[in-house]
Amino acid sequence: TNGTVASSAARYYIPKNGNQDLNDSIFGLLYNWYAATRINNANDGLSEGKQGVCPQGWHVPTQSDWTTMETYVNGGTPLDHTIGNMSGDIAGKLAKGCDWASSETEKASGNYAYSDRNATGLGIVPAGRFTKANTYTNYGLMAEYWVSYGGVNSYPYSWDITNSSPGTRLDYSNETDYKKYALSVRCVRDETYNPISVTYSTTSENVSIC
Numbered sequence: 001t002n003g004t005v006a007s008s009a010a011r012y013y014i015p016k017n018g019n020q021d022l023n024d025s026i027f028g029l030l031y032n033w034y035a036a037t038r039i040n041n042a043n044d045g046l047s048e049g050k051q052g053v054c055p056q057g058w059h060v061p062t063q064s065d066w067t068t069m070e071t072y073v074n075g076g077t078p079l080d081h082t083i084g085n086m087s088g089d090i091a092g093k094l095a096k097g098c099d100w101a102s103s104e105t106e107k108a109s110g111n112y113a114y115s116d117r118n119a120t121g122l123g124i125v126p127a128g129r130f131t132k133a134n135t136y137t138n139y140g141l142m143a144e145y146w147v148s149y150g151g152v153n154s155y156p157y158s159w160d161i162t163n164s165s166p167g168t169r170l171d172y173s174n175e176t177d178y179k180k181y182a183l184s185v186r187c188v189r190d191e192t193y194n195p196i197s198v199t200y201s202t203t204s205e206n207v208s209i210c
Contacts, residue, residue: 010035013130013182017099017139026097027127033156033179036060036146050148053185057193060148063170065188066159070168073120079168086167092116094161094168096123101140103164109143110163124161130182144183158183 013030015022033039037052037060052060070090071078079088095109096118103110109126111117128138138144140163147157147170155172156179 007032008034008177008180010038011182013136015127015139016136022127022139027125028184030127030130030182031146031185032130032182033146036183036185037148048148049190052148054187058187058189060146061159061186061188063147063149063157066147066168066170069122081170084169084171086162086165086169088168089166091161091166091168093119094122094124095126095143097125099140100126101163105164105166107166108164109161126163127184129184132177132180145186146183 011032012035013032014024015027015030031053035053037050039050039052048062048064049059051058054060067078067081070088073090073093074088079090081087089107091109092107092111092114093116098112100110100112102112105111107114107116109124124143126138126140126143128136128140128142129144130136142160142162144158144160147159149157155174157170157172160169160171161167
């Protein structure tokens with residue numbers, strides 16, 4: 001259900017630039033924890049690899065999914081993550097588009113002069129987030145995704161990059177009602193899923209001219 005207020009019911013939200021709705025074909029939608037996971041009990045943990053809002057054969061990325069991707073992009077070396085802190089310098093290789101707030105920090109998502117920007121083709125855009133205070137924030141500044149991991153005391157985990165840092169971050173929040181926040185969701189295909197046919201795009205958009 002489309003939402004206009006923070007809720008413990010499943011809600012999705014359309015990212016905005018000011019009062020203008022952003023193109024959901026580019027930015028996707030923002031989902032609160034209940035919509036992302038399709039778990040209705042606020043006390044339930046977010047089990048790893050849960051399908052949630054993802055289509056059949058796909059799942060909300062686990063902590064391992066995110067770190068596996070980071071290790072690959074980082075040339076096979078795992079990032080030394082301390083929960084809540086930025087780590088590594090691969091963010092620019094993941095970021096796409098002209099909506100990131102500009103930054104001169106080397107290899108940051110908002111550094112448009114970085115030659116390897118979106119070299120991975122992952123195409124992450126700064127959709128921001130919707131908070132429990134019914135406020136939409138961080139458009140152009142952050143891309144933040146749910147992680148399918150219950151973590152400490154079932155606190156929800158997230159993964160993010162920002163415009164001004166070259167690092168990535170795994171974090172969790174013990175804030176009351178954080179599950180009412182709405183974040184982006186990226187789906188990962190299950191290893192056991194064998195679709196009859198899959199169509200892949202061959203379009204390359206590694207370099208953004210802004």
